Amino acid sequence: MSSKFVILSFVVLAVISSGCTGPGEEGSIPSREAVKMTVIAGWAPDGVISEGEYARKISPPGGIYEVFWKNDGETLYMAIKGETGGWVSIGFEPSVWMKDADIIMGYVDERGASARDAYSTGNYGPHPPDSDLGGTDDHLEFGGSEKDGFTVIEFRRKMDTGDEFDRAFRSGETVNIIWGISDSDDPERRHQKAGKARLTFM
Template identity: 50%
Template sequence: MKSQTLLILWLVVSILLLSGCIEGKQGSTTTAETNPATLSHLREWKADGVISPNEYPHKQSLAGGKFIVYWRNDGEYLYMALKGQTTGWVAIGFEPSNAMKDADIIFGWVKNGQVIVIDAYSTGTYGPHPPDEELGGTNDILEYAGKEEDEYTVIEFKRRLDTGDHYDKSLIPSQKVKFIFALADSDEFTQKHNIIRGSGELTLDKA
């Protein structure tokens, strides 16, 4: 009788584990990063300077929320929004080799209602970071928009994962991308970041 009871208990526990009813199993959830089907429910991306609900499946808050990066991608394009607690410029740089060196940097700001976005490249460890065009490359930001509101600046942009430009990092779906970020209170992107700077890593979705 005792052996039959143990057998029944073992069967019940096995069923619970397989069905996901045990608490430990419930803690292993599927996210948009690992479940591409979730991406089909996203709303249409628009470069309008507004981060709308369900526009981006991924969000990373850094520096206590002073800088937030949102992103999504398909097999060809990267769509991104930068939100920084500043009325100056916000920036993100992809895949630096050392500090700022070799980083593929996007700067953006809003001045007198006009949105400016610069496709730049850091040639030195701590700059300078001229626009790609000044280095013989191309401006590969396909669409962009921005908005300045409540002491925050939001910049949205779209670019190809692989632009073919030597001064842009070639990105691929599922890649873990290291990045640096910075904020300044100036609308001149040649001015040093004087609010905050840091680094992080994001993961692109599968195609």
């Protein structure tokens, strides 16, 4: 596993009213350390995509990858779900191929969920952490689960983080995305499946 990855483990300090279960659920990956997880307006980064937790969703052809999201003018809440035990990812607004995409990659292993706020500097990577490029890690919070052959990574970030290696999003805007999923947890190992789509913020 790359040391550049940030590892976050968590416990559920509150249970949202929809009755979703947390990371201790049977079959999910248990957390290693206890740090707090916020529940905001029905959203919790517990790796469980609950009824009503997100407002919008896209399911690109192939049926192996989905993105769920909701946002206001300030904050984006998002879940990426792939049919894999390896990493899942989303990249925003590439200029060509993978280049210049504002990427989030994540996976779940026995230590919990890991995520990288990354940026692709070339057509086919590399995509180092923003912090290696002089930017900042702008996940305000994230978590995930690996269960029944699917990996889910949930995160929230500011619509406009102020980091030059993150795209600044506006409410109502439609953006191009790229996605990839790998059967490996190693972020340096390439995807088995990848594709393109578009999504529109609320």
